[in-house]
Amino acid sequence: xxxxxxxxxxxxxxxxxxLAEILINKGQVVLGSDHSPTLRSDHFKSLGIGVFEKxxxxxxQSNDWxxxxxxxxxxxxxxxxxxKKLGCQIIKRGKLLAMIFDEFEEKIAVxxxxxxxxxxxxxxxxxxxxxxxxxxxVGGHLEGVxxxxxxxxxxxxxxxxxxxxxxxxATPTSTIITNVEHExxxxxxxxxxxxDAFFRFISNTxxxxxxxxxxxxxxxxxxxxxxxxxxxAFITYGVENKDSxxxxxxxxxxxxxxxxxxxxxxxxxxxxQLNLFGRHNVYNAxxxxxxxxxxxxxxxYILNALKSFSGVKRRLELKYKANDIxxxxxxxxxxxxxxxxxxxxxxxxxxxxxxxxxxxxxxSRLTNLxxxxxxxxxxxxxxxxxxxxxxxxxxxxxxxxxxxxxxINERKGNASYCHSFEEVTNALESILQANDIxxxxxxxxxxxxxxxxxxxxxxxx
Numbered sequence: 001x002x003x004x005x006x007x008x009x010x011x012x013x014x015x016x017x018x019l020a021e022i023l024i025n026k027g028q029v030v031l032g033s034d035h036s037p038t039l040r041s042d043h044f045k046s047l048g049i050g051v052f053e054k055x056x057x058x059x060x061q062s063n064d065w066x067x068x069x070x071x072x073x074x075x076x077x078x079x080x081x082x083x084k085k086l087g088c089q090i091i092k093r094g095k096l097l098a099m100i101f102d103e104f105e106e107k108i109a110v111x112x113x114x115x116x117x118x119x120x121x122x123x124x125x126x127x128x129x130x131x132x133x134x135x136x137x138v139g140g141h142l143e144g145v146x147x148x149x150x151x152x153x154x155x156x157x158x159x160x161x162x163x164x165x166x167x168x169x170a171t172p173t174s175t176i177i178t179n180v181e182h183e184x185x186x187x188x189x190x191x192x193x194x195x196d197a198f199f200r201f202i203s204n205t206x207x208x209x210x211x212x213x214x215x216x217x218x219x220x221x222x223x224x225x226x227x228x229x230x231x232x233a234f235i236t237y238g239v240e241n242k243d244s245x246x247x248x249x250x251x252x253x254x255x256x257x258x259x260x261x262x263x264x265x266x267x268x269x270x271x272x273q274l275n276l277f278g279r280h281n282v283y284n285a286x287x288x289x290x291x292x293x294x295x296x297x298x299x300x301y302i303l304n305a306l307k308s309f310s311g312v313k314r315r316l317e318l319k320y321k322a323n324d325i326x327x328x329x330x331x332x333x334x335x336x337x338x339x340x341x342x343x344x345x346x347x348x349x350x351x352x353x354x355x356x357x358x359x360x361x362x363x364s365r366l367t368n369l370x371x372x373x374x375x376x377x378x379x380x381x382x383x384x385x386x387x388x389x390x391x392x393x394x395x396x397x398x399x400x401x402x403x404x405x406x407x408i409n410e411r412k413g414n415a416s417y418c419h420s421f422e423e424v425t426n427a428l429e430s431i432l433q434a435n436d437i438x439x440x441x442x443x444x445x446x447x448x449x450x451x452x453x454x455x456x457x458x459x460x461x
Contacts, residue, residue, distance in 0.1 A: 006096075007060065007088075008032035008068045009079050011051060012039050015093050015161070016070060018137050018148030022100060024049055025150045033059055033079060057082035064088075068096055071164050074392065094166025097137060097158065101170050104135065104156035108291065109170060111201060112178030112215075114337050115284050116159040118276075119178055121312050122288035124157050126297060126305040140331075141313035168200055174294065175205040176213045176287045180220040181336060199224055206233045213290045215283055216241045235294055237286040239279070242266065246290040248282050253347035258282060262289065270299060273307045277316055278344020316341055319450050323460040324434035326352075327453055333361040333443035335372035342379035345437060352435045356380040357424055357449065359442030360388045363398035370399045374407040380439075382431075383408060383415040384424050389444025425452045432460055 006023050008016050011032030017040075024030045024047050032044070033052040044051045052059045057078045060067070063086040070093045073080055083090055101107055110120040117140040124142075127134045133151040137158040141147055160167035180198050182191040202224060205212050210233070216222040217238035225234060238244035239251070248260040249268070257275045260282055261268050274285055285306055292302045311317060314331040321327070328345070332338045338358075345354055356377060360366040366373060366388060377383045385401045385408075401417055408415035418424045428438070438453060440446050 003027060003029070005029040005031065005062070005065045006068055007065045007079075007083075009055065009073050009077060010034055010070055011044070011049070012036045013070060013072070014141065014147065015097075015139055016068065017044075018139075018146075019068065019093060019096055019100070020044075020049055021047060021146070021148050022135075022137065022150060026100075031059075031065075055079050060086060060088065062086070062088075066091055068093060072391065092164060092166050094161050094164060095169050097160070098166060098169035100137075101156055101158055101160075101172075104152075104154060106134075106155040106174075107170070107172045108134075108155070108157045108174045108176075109167075109172040109205075110157075110159045110176045110178065110287075111162060111167060111198070112176070113162075113181040114334065114340070115178040115280060115287075116161075117331075118281065118312055118315050119176060119284040119287050120157065120159040122284055122306065122309060123176070123291055125309045126288060126292045126302050127155070127157060127295075129301060129305050130297065138312075140315060143310040143313070162194075162197060162201075165197060168197060168204070170201075170204075171208050172205050173208055173210045174213070174291060175202065175210060176291055177202065177215065177221050177224070178283065178287060179215055179218040180224070181334075195220060195224065199227065202228070206230055211235060211291075211294055213237065213287055213294070215287065216244055217283070235290045237283070237290050239282060239286075246286050246293075248272070248286055251279065251282055253277070253344075255348055258348070264293075270303060272303060275307070275309065276311060277348045278340055279347075280340040280344065314447060316344065319440075320454045320457060322457050325432060325436045325438070325457045325460060327438045327440070327450060327457060329440045329447050329450060331443055332441050333365070335369055335376040338373070338376040338441065339379075341441070342377065342439070345439065346379040349437055352437045353381045353433075354379060354437045354439060355428070355431075356383045356439045356441055357386065357446065358383060359386045359444045359446035360401055360404065361443040362391050363388055363393045363395055363400070366404065367399040370404070370407070373404060374411055374413075377408055377413055377415065378411075381414060383413065384418050384427060385415055386418050386421065386424060386446065389442060389446075391444075421449045421452065424449060425456065428453060429456055432456055434460070 012034035030049045033055045060082040067083040067090045120138045134155040135150045137148045213235045216236045237246040247263040251260040259273045319327045405415040405417040
């Protein structure tokens with residue numbers, strides 16, 4: 001990369017901040033802005049990144065700058081308008097990540113509708129315990145290590161976001177496909193549009209003489225796999241499908257995680273132990289095992305890395321536990337994610353009451369997947385639903401949180417609408433008891449309510 005100045009509009013976000021850190025470590029000049037109340041000004045300053053706490057047109061000072069935006073930045077953003085007026089080059093976050101990615105020789109990508117962040121983190125954990133540590137980017141905060149780092153000049157591991165199609169700019173040498181669903185309906189009009197994008201990405205990998213690790217328990221992924229004659233370009237994994245090359249059997253859900261027997265070509269070879277919950281994390285682990293074995297990493301090192309993996313923040317993260325009450329925090333904001341997360345908690349904690357505090361993310365998503373959302377909370381004994389985190393969308397002619405609570409109750413569930421975080425706290429104060437599990441769920445700011453719930457748990461002692 002030639003030395004240039006990159007300006008990130010909304011630099012504090014997990015994806016934007018990671019790319020900013022990679023660029024500064026590559027010797028680029030990096031600036032940015034963010035009006036978030038959680039802006040990490042001191043952190044960016046320590047890295048040599050100048051950050052404005054307000055977004056204003058005067059911050060954009062040169063037409064030589066490259067302006068980096070995410071899909072969250074609206075067309076009327078003052079800085080973006082000024083950048084266009086000056087004639088600056090404007091690049092989306094996903095495109096920039098693809099550009100960085102393609103500078104490496106060994107390029108491992110993780111794609112899919114669900115499970116990307118945890119799967120990528122598991123792969124990073126395994127590879128980071130080898131002699132040559134990889135460079136990487138992951139869209140979640142890891143325990144004890146940065147979420148983006150430059151180490152190896154040869155190998156780069158990353159998740160790629162399919163939400164705006166920019167993942168198709170990357171040319172990986174290895175790909176993991178976790179699953180495929182019709183999501184990001186603002187970009188993909190139909191399910192076929194999504195499937196076609198994943199088909200093109202897989203083809204890009206194969207045409208690059210790469211290997212695709214694919215979950216053939218997932219119906220759409222299996223159909224994609226069957227489209228190709230080059231079966232030697234794939235490593236298949238799963239639980240149900242006996243044709244999977246990498247498979248799990250005898251899954252044991254325990255209070256402190258899960259374990260399963262690992263089968264390779266239907267031969268049992270080892271027992272895998274994870275400090276994670278839920279069947280979905282079995283699939284994530286299988287994908288990581290498959291890609292690591294394809295790179296000739298010994299199984300004993302793979303299993304040790306998986307056993308010591310402590311998880312990703314906001315992916316069924318244990319926030320606090322005391323007085324036989326546990327508080328978990330999870331990023332799930334799609335019906336499938338909600339269903340699998342709750343199922344994982346239920347199976348590992350069968351004698352506990354699960355109280356879910358859910359914040360829907362975007363009116364459009366709630367409206368388009370309304371019935372699926374209503375059917376996602378069957379494993380939740382009590383669901384408290386707060387107002388939609390709108391991301392700037394308008395409520396008009398859309399479903400809202402009141403509608404969702406009503407629909408859940410029509411299905412014989414147990415849901416209540418709470419108009420504020422304070423109302424949630426008041427509701428919990430009168431009902432909390434031993435063996436309760438509280439689950440914060442959503443992609444908005446729902447995690448902030450933890451600071452008022454933890455004192456309630458302490459008081460139960």
